[in-house]
Amino acid sequence: MADELLTVAEMGRADRAAMAAGVPGPVLMERAGAAVAAAALARWSPCPVAVLCGPGNNGGDGFVAAHLLAERGWPVRLALLGEVAALRGDAAWAASGWTAPVERLETGVLDGAGLVIDALFGAGLSRPLDGPAADIVGEIGRRALPLLAVDVPSGVRGDDGAVLGCAPRADLTVTFHRRKPAHVLLPGRLLCGEVVLADIGIPDGVVEAIAPRTWENGPRLWGARYPWPRPEGHKYSRGHALVLGGAVMTGAARLAARAALRAGAGLVTIAAPPETVTLYALSLPSAIVLPAPDGAAFEALLDDPRRNAVLLGPGAGPGEALATRVLAALARDRSGVLDADVFTSFAGGLEPLALRLHDRWVLTPHDGEFVRLFGPLPGSRLDRARAAARACGAVVLLKGADTVVAHPDGRAAVTTNAPPDLATAGSGDVLAGLIVGLLAQGMDGFDAACAGAWLHGEAGRAVGPGLIAEDLPEALPAVLRRLKADA
Numbered sequence: 403m404a405d406e407l408l409t410v411a412e413m414g415r416a417d418r419a420a421m422a423a424g425v426p427g428p429v430l431m432e433r434a435g436a437a438v439a440a441a442a443l444a445r446w447s448p449c450p451v452a453v454l455c456g457p458g459n460n461g462g463d464g465f466v467a468a469h470l471l472a473e474r475g476w477p478v479r480l481a482l483l484g485e486v487a488a489l490r491g492d493a494a495w496a497a498s499g500w501t502a503p504v505e506r507l508e509t510g511v512l513d514g515a516g517l518v519i520d521a522l523f524g525a526g527l528s529r530p531l532d533g534p535a536a537d538i539v540g541e542i543g544r545r546a547l548p549l550l551a552v553d554v555p556s557g558v559r560g561d562d563g564a565v566l567g568c569a570p571r572a573d574l575t576v577t578f579h580r581r582k583p584a585h586v587l588l589p590g591r592l593l594c595g596e597v598v599l600a601d602i603g604i605p606d607g608v609v610e611a612i613a614p615r616t617w618e619n620g621p622r623l624w625g626a627r628y629p630w631p632r633p634e635g636h637k638y639s640r641g642h643a644l645v646l647g648g649a650v651m652t653g654a655a656r657l658a659a660r661a662a663l664r665a666g667a668g669l670v671t672i673a674a675p676p677e678t679v680t681l682y683a684l685s686l687p688s689a690i691v692l693p694a695p696d697g698a699a700f701e702a703l704l705d706d707p708r709r710n711a712v713l714l715g716p717g718a719g720p721g722e723a724l725a726t727r728v729l730a731a732l733a734r735d736r737s738g739v740l741d742a743d744v745f746t747s748f749a750g751g752l753e754p755l756a757l758r759l760h761d762r763w764v765l766t767p768h769d770g771e772f773v774r775l776f777g778p779l780p781g782s783r784l785d786r787a788r789a790a791a792r793a794c795g796a797v798v799l800l801k802g803a804d805t806v807v808a809h810p811d812g813r814a815a816v817t818t819n820a821p822p823d824l825a826t827a828g829s830g831d832v833l834a835g836l837i838v839g840l841l842a843q844g845m846d847g848f849d850a851a852c853a854g855a856w857l858h859g860e861a862g863r864a865v866g867p868g869l870i871a872e873d874l875p876e877a878l879p880a881v882l883r884r885l886k887a888d889a
């Protein structure tokens with residue numbers, strides 16, 4: 403499945419470009435409807451079907467699919483929101499191929515149905531569902547009917563996966579040409595069920611011309627630049643990460659350091675408060691643990707240019723001391739990750755960071771931390787992460803079930819492989835460690851954030867139920883072995 407995600411406007415451009423290149427609208431609609439019918443035939447045994455059509459082209463796809471399923475002998479009832487006479491363009495053409503009755507959109511059309519095809523609204527959804535459309539969506543849920551959604555479950559907004567009014571939960575969603583953000587962002591992703599991407603013959607070259615800026619996160623995005631160890635390499639050629647260790651919450655930096663080592667950093671130094679040196683050293687034999695009693699000692703560690711990537715925040719404790727160390731790291735030519743307590747330390751005061759950040763730094767806030775630093779930005783998680791990256795000049799990774807990575811230049815990726823088992827204390831520290839480990843090996847900020855989030859998700863899946871954060875670094879070798887085998 404292609405990784406690019408098209409906005410509704412970009413998909414409209416793709417449709418128009420295809421038509422301009424000589425593929426007529428009805429041909430696109432015929433192929434879209436045929437893909438819907440094929441998906442129904444592939445997944446369900448013949449059964450009575452209720453096809454629910456809306457007033458636009460999404461409804462047009464429904465008319466085509468209804469016709470093809472009826473041709474195959476499936477008992478089909480079709481109901482339309484509005485009047486046939488009001489249909490325009492390709493949808494009117496599609497309706498003309500349906501000679502059986504067109505029913506009014508009422509819940510009675512669901513009686514006896516073994517499958518519902520939802521072709522009410524797709525890309526054209528412009529306001530919350532109400533009236534008969536909302537009634538029937540509610541009834542589909544109450545009756546728990548199997549559902550195939552055309553393009554998106556009706557009520558889900560294509561650009562951000564938000565639900566306008568209400569939307570049904572589909573078992574299968576058939577979408578066309580490329581997926582939309584709604585197929586990967588929550589809650590849309592959860593309402594789509596399985597997503598099938600159908601080729602409707604939009605010519606090669608259309609996507610390249612549109613040059614989309616959003617992707618599903620996965621190895622195809624960054625795998626070619628993954629920093630596998632080279633035969634002639636040595637530990638000094640694999641980067642050296644410096645992790646600021648806290649005095650009280652020592653687990654966070656320990657998890658992060660371990661993850662940085664597992665990600666392949668050649669060396670990891672933990673800058674530790676003197677009284678904690680033994681603790682850090684005993685629990686992490688492969689890390690270097692050095693005492694850093696004050697800011698000057700930390701700066702001395704930073705001054706060694708071999709320590710090329712820095713992680714600050716996990717377990718560090720918020721406040722002036724952390725803020726000073728962050729600014730010291732940013733004053734040097736390093737890459738790094740800012741996480742956790744950094745966001746509290748700079749709450750409401752982005753400017754000192756924004757002045758110094760650049761795109762070899764990655765900020766990894768969860769939603770709460772994000773608001774603390776960037777304020778309540780409007781829009782979807784994609785919009786907010788993009789706006790934040792632009793505002794601070796660094797890569798922003800907004801954590802959650804649908805983690806978004808955004809670059810200041812507008813590129814963004816949505817991570818879809820993370821299981822909810824990752825929602826456990828310390829899991830974010832591991833993520834920060836993975837990213838700093840990849841940065842130390844020379845990956846750029848966007849690649850490192852995307853790769854780190856994806857590896858984190860895969861490690862989470864490998865462990866599954868019962869996962870605790872300590873398991874994640876240990877799960878990494880098997881994940882990396884598979885990644886390398888597939889490369």
Ligand SMILES: NC(=O)C1=CN([C@@H]2O[C@H](COP(=O)(O)OP(=O)(O)OC[C@H]3O[C@@H](n4cnc5c(N)ncnc54)[C@H](O)[C@@H]3O)[C@@H](O)[C@H]2O)[C@@H](O)CC1
Pocket residue numbers: 417427430431434435456457458459460461462463492522523524525526527528529530531532535552553554578602
């Ligand atoms: N050539 C094309 O443009 C193609 C379009 N395709 C299909 O066409 C769909 C997009 O078609 P449209 O742009 O016509 O949009 P839709 O069919 O999604 O809906 C547009 C219509 O619904 C009305 N509407 C929007 N929200 C409403 C609400 N909440 N309550 C009541 N009415 C509402 C609008 O006023 C408009 O009349 C895609 O999702 C896809 O399924 C496919 O056939 C492939 C080719």
Ligand SMILES: Nc1ncnc2c1ncn2[C@@H]1O[C@H](COP(=O)(O)OP(=O)(O)O)[C@@H](O)[C@H]1O
Pocket residue numbers: 742768801802803804805820821822823824825826827828829830831832833858
């Ligand atoms: N429901 C979920 N599904 C998938 N991943 C999740 C979910 N909730 C949280 N996560 C992931 O778990 C990690 C939690 O990080 P964070 O909130 O910083 O925890 P901590 O500070 O305890 O380490 C993040 O990578 C986040 O994306």
Ligand SMILES: [K+]
Pocket residue numbers: 460520521522523524551552553554555556
């Ligand atoms: K739909």
